Amino acid sequence: MDITFINVCDFIGTLAFAISGIRLASAKHFDLFGAYVVGLTTAIGGGTMRDVMLGLSPFWMTNSFYLICSAIALVWVIIFRKLLVRQNNTWFLFDTIGLALFTVTGMEKTLQAGFPFWTAIIMGSITGAGGGVLRDVFINEVPLIFRKEIYALACVIGGFGYWICARYIVPPLYCSIICASLVILMRFLAVRYRLHLPVLKAEDESKKAQN
Amino acid sequence: MDITFINVCDFIGTLAFAISGIRLASAKHFDLFGAYVVGLTTAIGGGTMRDVMLGLSPFWMTNSFYLICSAIALVWVIIFRKLLVRQNNTWFLFDTIGLALFTVTGMEKTLQAGFPFWTAIIMGSITGAGGGVLRDVFINEVPLIFRKEIYALACVIGGFGYWICARYIVPPLYCSIICASLVILMRFLAVRYRLHLPVLKAEDESKKAQN
Amino acid sequence: MDITFINVCDFIGTLAFAISGIRLASAKHFDLFGAYVVGLTTAIGGGTMRDVMLGLSPFWMTNSFYLICSAIALVWVIIFRKLLVRQNNTWFLFDTIGLALFTVTGMEKTLQAGFPFWTAIIMGSITGAGGGVLRDVFINEVPLIFRKEIYALACVIGGFGYWICARYIVPPLYCSIICASLVILMRFLAVRYRLHLPVLKAEDESKKAQN
Numbered sequence: 001m002d003i004t005f006i007n008v009c010d011f012i013g014t015l016a017f018a019i020s021g022i023r024l025a026s027a028k029h030f031d032l033f034g035a036y037v038v039g040l041t042t043a044i045g046g047g048t049m050r051d052v053m054l055g056l057s058p059f060w061m062t063n064s065f066y067l068i069c070s071a072i073a074l075v076w077v078i079i080f081r082k083l084l085v086r087q088n089n090t091w092f093l094f095d096t097i098g099l100a101l102f103t104v105t106g107m108e109k110t111l112q113a114g115f116p117f118w119t120a121i122i123m124g125s126i127t128g129a130g131g132g133v134l135r136d137v138f139i140n141e142v143p144l145i146f147r148k149e150i151y152a153l154a155c156v157i158g159g160f161g162y163w164i165c166a167r168y169i170v171p172p173l174y175c176s177i178i179c180a181s182l183v184i185l186m187r188f189l190a191v192r193y194r195l196h197l198p199v200l201k202a203e204d205e206s207k208k209a210q211n
Numbered sequence: 212m213d214i215t216f217i218n219v220c221d222f223i224g225t226l227a228f229a230i231s232g233i234r235l236a237s238a239k240h241f242d243l244f245g246a247y248v249v250g251l252t253t254a255i256g257g258g259t260m261r262d263v264m265l266g267l268s269p270f271w272m273t274n275s276f277y278l279i280c281s282a283i284a285l286v287w288v289i290i291f292r293k294l295l296v297r298q299n300n301t302w303f304l305f306d307t308i309g310l311a312l313f314t315v316t317g318m319e320k321t322l323q324a325g326f327p328f329w330t331a332i333i334m335g336s337i338t339g340a341g342g343g344v345l346r347d348v349f350i351n352e353v354p355l356i357f358r359k360e361i362y363a364l365a366c367v368i369g370g371f372g373y374w375i376c377a378r379y380i381v382p383p384l385y386c387s388i389i390c391a392s393l394v395i396l397m398r399f400l401a402v403r404y405r406l407h408l409p410v411l412k413a414e415d416e417s418k419k420a421q422n
Numbered sequence: 423m424d425i426t427f428i429n430v431c432d433f434i435g436t437l438a439f440a441i442s443g444i445r446l447a448s449a450k451h452f453d454l455f456g457a458y459v460v461g462l463t464t465a466i467g468g469g470t471m472r473d474v475m476l477g478l479s480p481f482w483m484t485n486s487f488y489l490i491c492s493a494i495a496l497v498w499v500i501i502f503r504k505l506l507v508r509q510n511n512t513w514f515l516f517d518t519i520g521l522a523l524f525t526v527t528g529m530e531k532t533l534q535a536g537f538p539f540w541t542a543i544i545m546g547s548i549t550g551a552g553g554g555v556l557r558d559v560f561i562n563e564v565p566l567i568f569r570k571e572i573y574a575l576a577c578v579i580g581g582f583g584y585w586i587c588a589r590y591i592v593p594p595l596y597c598s599i600i601c602a603s604l605v606i607l608m609r610f611l612a613v614r615y616r617l618h619l620p621v622l623k624a625e626d627e628s629k630k631a632q633n
Contacts, residue, residue: 022622025568025622026621026622026623028564028569029569029621029622030564030568030569030621030622031568031569031570031618031619031621031622032570032619032620032622033568033572033575033618033619034565034567034568035568035622037568037574048475052263052474052475053259053263053268053269054268055268055273056478057475057476057537058475061475061537061541062537062538062541063230064538064540067544068500076489077622078622081622081623115268115273116273116275117271117415118275118278119273120270121588122278133349137348137349137559138555138559138564138565139564139567140351140562140563141351142239142241142349142351142562143245143349145244145245146236146241146242146244146245146246146248146249146349147239147240147241147242147245147476148242150244152244152248153244171446193261195501197242197243197244198242198243199237199240199241199242199243200233200236200237200240200241200242200243200246200288200289200292201237201292264470264479264480264483265479266477266479270532283629291424326479326483326484327484327486329486329489330483330484333489344560348559348560351562352562353450353452353560353561353562354456354560355461356451356455356456357452357453357455357456357457357460357560358449358450358451358452358456359453360454361455363455363459364455397606406454407453408454408455410448410451410452410453411444411447411448411451411452411453411454411457411499411500412448412503
């Protein structure tokens with residue numbers, strides 16, 4: 001197997017996603033097994049949801065690469081625990097590369113399955129951000145992407161970029177590159193300028209809305 | 212596309228479900244994107260679980276209607292935020308219509324796929340009440356339908372009504388109408404007379420049951 | 423239908439899983455319907471996740487056995503509520519038998535679908551332990567299997583046992599028996615000697631890892 005640029009991005013993205021899951025699990029005093037499962041879920045959860053909805057076999061079921069990546073992430077966290085905070089910028093970079101790649105992969109797989117573009121944008125966003133939602137459900141927290149700075153929205157914006165380019169007959173490869181670049185750009189701007197969406201104000205009696 | 216009575220019910224039901232999700236998300240200080248995702252999940256989550264288990268493509272992947280409905284719900288909540296409490300009776304009515312329609316849709320789709328009636332009743336209930344469970348998982352609360360007045364049980368009762376009618380060779384259309392009417396009736400009775408099921412008493416040492 | 427040894431194990435395993443869900447639901451003051459749903463989810467949740475990922479219809483959709491089992495479990499908890507604590511050793515035994523059987527079933531189904539062995543091990547573990555994770559998500563707790571004594575890891579060890587035996591051309595039936603025995607042995611050892619995996623130490627600033 002030739003190692004391509006995509007493979008490298010996939011590796012560092014999976015690593016970064018798994019490490020984010022393992023770190024949060026360790027903050028909640030999960031044991032090694034639990035931390036591994038949360039890390040793995042963060043890395044493969046989004047793509048699994050996408051594949052199940054597309055009616056495909058989840059991608060990791062025929063490729064042990066992602067399980068091994070998550071194991072490397074676990075070993076990394078154990079060994080470099082005290083250095084992880086200092087590596088935060090690196091992990092942010094890797095996480096962003098992963099987010100961009102996963103969004104593009106999710107979109108392409110959905111378009112290949114014959115679904116419309118807006119479905120592809122949703123599937124791209126689920127591929128990128130869905131694992132983090134599952135991770136937060138497992139550690140029993142409100143999913144961060146619903147409350148904090150722009151994360152899943154970067155996937156949506158990247159997806160719209162793909163769509164617009166494809167409309168103007170830009171070749172698919174360039175659409176993908178533009179989509180990934182937009183995701184990365186949005187994430188950097190969001191973190192650099194602390195961009196976030198407005199929070200909906202609560203009504204006093206909003207509890208009554210629940211059925 | 213002709214707009215049918217079913218389309219209208221689908222619209223107001225989806226709207227009511229999305230609004231319930233958006234209101235609860237705003238009570239938890241979700242941002243606009245998070246509120247939209249929770250609203251959308253409340254509206255389409257139950258049907259998505261059903262379709263995945265039936266081996267079908269989730270219904271919303273080929274029809275942008277539900278995404279647009281949820282967007283309308285978001286705009287509605289932003290604009291009429293202070294009036295929502297006064298509209299509670301209307302939203303209760305719309306939510307109930309949605310619950311009835313989604314239950315019938317879920318049952319019919321399951322029967323068409325060749326599954327037995329009791330599976331259809333479960334799928335009808337999941338279609339009606341599953342989105343609310345996902346909503347409550349996302350906002351990190353214990354699902355309300357497990358603790359409060361009769362909600363999913365109304366779907367189950369409607370489903371049994373469908374089953375009994377179908378046994379006595381009532382034509383499918385009338386079965387559906389009877390099912391929907393039963394769901395609506397049960398919900399009204401449940402809220403009017405505060406009907407709820409008995410709560411299981413906890414043992415002192417129930418924690419030990421967990422593995 | 424002849425009642426086989428497997429049927430008996432399936433019955434007591436399903437019963438034990440459902441009872442564990444119902445007891446925890448009652449500790450959280452769920453109503454009867456909620457307790458039943460949580461019990462049922464504990465019993466069938468793992469197998470449902472497996473079947474959805476394998477692209478099969480969930481096993482319980484064509485066999486009402488599991489719904490009836492869960493109903494029996496509910497009645498049992500209501501009637502014998504005060505005696506349940508004294509029955510804890512029995513339920514531990516039944517739960518362990520269920521865990522072993524579900525692991526073997528999950529592995530066999532995955533291997534029959536043509537997936538590699540390591541996928542079968544994961545699917546076996548999901549079949550055994552996935553229902554408990556869903557149960558804990560529904561009752562809004564951090565999944566216990568991520569924090570407490572060895573549980574899902576017993577499935578993984580049993581799965582490796584199956585793999586090694588199959589490599590040395592042991593007939594499938596014996597592989598299954600060895601796998602089940604390993605799961606049961608591991609669970610007994612784990613509880614008897616309070617075996618658990620080390621907990622990952624939290625970094626001070628682990629929160630920063632979250633995106």
